[in-house]
């Protein structure tokens with residue numbers, strides 16, 4: 549049986565996937581998008597300030613380390629903002645909001661990652677989080693060829709994360725003496741070498757920085773393959789996931805909690821946080837019109853290339869108003885969770901190619917909704933109260949207007965109904981997420 553939660557949760561976890569170009573592909577074409585400012589600190593600092601004023605738990609920066617998407621004119625996930633550098637700048641401009649950044653275990657070293665996230669945690673007063681990814685692309689930029697298979701990527705990731713956590717723990721919490729009289733700044737007995745010799749890494753340790761304020765920065769993971777979920781359930785504090793429908797989210801939520809308990813952890817020690825893309829307007833009809841306007845910015849031919857590239861199937865002969873024949877899809881589970889989301893939408897949901905292109909460009913497999921703030925809040929509360937999630941990662945469809953609607957209309961609606969905080973409760977991200985500080 550699941551033990552009672554140590555910190556009863558009565559409100560949602562709310563973070564935002566910070567994609568300044570807008571989560572909806574090509575939404576940067578909308579007038580007022582600030583598309584010329586992508587890469588500038590002031591633009592992303594304005595969005596982050598809005599998020600902090602709305603009391604969101606954290607801003608989350610994804611990261612990919614290749615320019616492949618630019619060749620099909622897709623800038624949505626492009627790495628305009630390198631996570632550690634932008635979060636360090638945002639740490640100086642904010643006081644309370646959590647700062648979650650992506651770093652791939654395929655392209656760094658545990659000692660570097662441990663120092664970068666410990667540094668962010670120290671300089672932000674305990675607000676850092678690390679989204680652990682293994683990356684599917686970008687290997688050619690790091691002396692490699694194509695991506696190793698998931699089992700191998702996640703084997704490396706598991707060792708990488710284990711060593712990184714042990715580096716954070718390699719200083720005891722009371723190692724610093726700063727004793728002017730004796731001249732002892734640090735007690736060497738508080739520093740523990742690792743002498744780690746593993747399959748992928750040999751790391752002597754200890755790290756050369758005091759233990760982070762949170763003990764360990766918050767660990768976020770979004771793997772949906774078997775080895776991905778294994779890593780997430782073993783180490784993560786927060787699980788990001790793409791769930792198109794409530795019933796699927798409920799299944800995932802239940803499965804993840806069982807997996808976490810099978811690792812000897814309390815089910816409530818992780819927060820399961822699916823994404824949602826809300827398109828908000830004052831009336832339901834205006835929201836539908838806004839969704840149609842955003843879809844109107846899409847280049848359908850680029851969309852066709854995107855669908856055929858993502859799903860790795862030939863659809864050159866399919867008309868936009870036809871459906872992709874079911875036999876062109878593979879049922880191989882190793883194709884990944886997003887593949888199967890779109891296979892299902894096409895085969896069972898009977899979407900035409902045009903509908904599939906719009907759906908993919910709009911929310912990449914996450915649930916989405918067009919409606920008033922009240923209607924979107926109703927749906928979120930329904931998921932939250934029926935065992936589908938612990939909160940949401942808010943995907944702003946377009947910026948800055950779509951994010952203003954989230955922060956100024958949707959979040960206040962959730963606050964008024966008692967499902968979200970009015971004020972930050974603690975000083976660290978762990979405090980606000982009601983997560984325990986790990987012992988060294």
Ligand SMILES: Cc1cc2nc3c(=O)[nH]c(=O)nc-3n(C[C@H](O)[C@H](O)[C@H](O)COP(=O)(O)O)c2cc1C
Nearest residue numbers: 610611612650681683770771772773776788789790
């Ligand atoms: C909300 C969310 C954000 C993600 N952000 C990134 C990212 O920034 N960079 C990346 O390479 N992968 C990202 N991913 C992909 C996951 O790390 C993971 O590769 C994907 O969910 C497939 O799972 P698998 O790796 O176990 O096959 C993200 C996934 C989700 C659901």
